[in-house]
Amino acid sequence: DQQVKQNSPSLSVQEGRISILNCDYTNSMFDYFLWYKKYPAEGPTFLISISSIKDKNEDGRFTVFLNKSAKHLSLHIVPSQPGDSAVYFCAASAPTGNQFYFGTGTSLTVIP
Amino acid sequence: KAGVTQTPRYLIKTRGQQVTLSCSPISGHRSVSWYQQTPGQGLQFLFEYFSETQRNKGNFPGRFSGRQFSNSRSEMNVSTLELGDSALYLCASSLLGDTDTQYFGPGTRLTVL
Numbered sequence: 745d746q747q748v749k750q751n752s753p754s755l756s757v758q759e760g761r762i763s764i765l766n767c768d769y770t771n772s773m774f775d776y777f778l779w780y781k782k783y784p785a786e787g788p789t790f791l792i793s794i795s796s797i798k799d800k801n802e803d804g805r806f807t808v809f810l811n812k813s814a815k816h817l818s819l820h821i822v823p824s825q826p827g828d829s830a831v832y833f834c835a836a837s838a839p840t841g842n843q844f845y846f847g848t849g850t851s852l853t854v855i856p
Numbered sequence: 857k858a859g860v861t862q863t864p865r866y867l868i869k870t871r872g873q874q875v876t877l878s879c880s881p882i883s884g885h886r887s888v889s890w891y892q893q894t895p896g897q898g899l900q901f902l903f904e905y906f907s908e909t910q911r912n913k914g915n916f917p918g919r920f921s922g923r924q925f926s927n928s929r930s931e932m933n934v935s936t937l938e939l940g941d942s943a944l945y946l947c948a949s950s951l952l953g954d955t956d957t958q959y960f961g962p963g964t965r966l967t968v969l
Contacts, residue, residue, distance in 0.1 A: 750898075778957070787860070787946050787960030788899075833899060843912050844958070846891070848898035 747771045748836050750847035758855050763821040765850050767834035770815065774836040774845075779808060779819045782831045782849070791832070792819070824854045858883065860949050860961035868967045874935040877964045881928050881949030887911075888930040889958060890922060893944040902945075905930055906952075934966075942968045 749768045757763045765779075775796040780788035794801040794808045794817065801808050807820045821828055831851045835844040861880045869875050881888050890902040901914035905924035924930045928949075934941055944965050948958035 746898075748898075780960075785962065787948070787962050789960065790957045793957070835899075843901050843904065843914065844889070845901065846899035848896060 746848070747774075748834060748845045748847040750832075750834060750850050752850050753848070754851040754853070756853045756855060757824045759826055760823045763819075763824045763828065763852055763854065765819040765821075765832050765834075765852065767817045767819075767847050768815060769817075769836050769845075771836070771838065771845075772815065773838040775839050776837045777808070777810060777817050778835045778844070779806075780833045780835065780846075781828075782833060788833055821852075824852075826854045826856050828852060829854050860947060860959055862945075862947055862961035862964050864964060865962065866965045866967075868969060869937050870969050871937055871939060873937050874933065875937060875966060877932045877934075877945055877947075877966075879930045879932070879947035879949075879961060881930070881947075882959055885949035885951050885959075886928055887950045887952060888924055888928065889948045889950075890930070890932050891946045891948065892916075893946060893963070894942075899946065902932065937968045939968050942966060 778793045779791040781791050782788040792803050792806045810817045831849045833849045835846045837844045863878045887906045889904040891899040893899050904912040908924045919935045922932045944963045946963045948960045950958045
């Protein structure tokens with residue numbers, strides 16, 4: 745049972761435009777969320793996180809939005825750059841455990 | 857500071873064999889988690905070790921096991937390999953586990969023939 749879902753396997757965006765990656769979760773106990781970026785042949789690298797006490801967190805070009813009532817989070821990348829082309833995973837954890845649940849990933853392609 | 861290292865990077869085995877994968881965490885990190893990545897399944901959590909103790913375990917059969925040594929290095933073992941075990945196995949280390957940011961290694965690509 746996939747508790748964290750990324751329903752878009754791929755996304756293409758023009759350079760300079762906004763990229764929006766979406767993630768839905770089913771477990772209302774999740775209170776901490778992360779986004780990872782993964783290049784081919786490399787492990788995922790941490791991008792940005794958000795806890796459930798906030799609804800927005802910004803770090804440079806990256807902003808994560810959390811809508812707890814909808815159990816939905818999104819990652820906005822503005823402006824998108826070709827180097828952002830990678831697979832993006834969202835992950836969630838509950839306060840009761842050390843386990844992170846990952847989505848299946850969205851492959852972002854930024855077209856120059 | 858050196859990152860998380862995993863050995864070997866690539867491995868080819870046949871069905872029924874067993875395999876051991878190794879992970880060296882970032883110096884000072886005491887938590888090591890293992891994940892399996894397959895197309896369409898994303899990253900599936902296997903288990904997490906902290907100070908040589910397994911703290912959490914995912915929903916994988918008993919053929920998947922692990923351990924952690926006193927220097928925080930961790931090994932993962934898969935016995936009686938099946939074709940479906942072909943995957944990228946990633947380990948991630950963090951300082952204390954919990955909601956600490958995890959730092960991933962490059963992974964071991966296992967192919968079972």
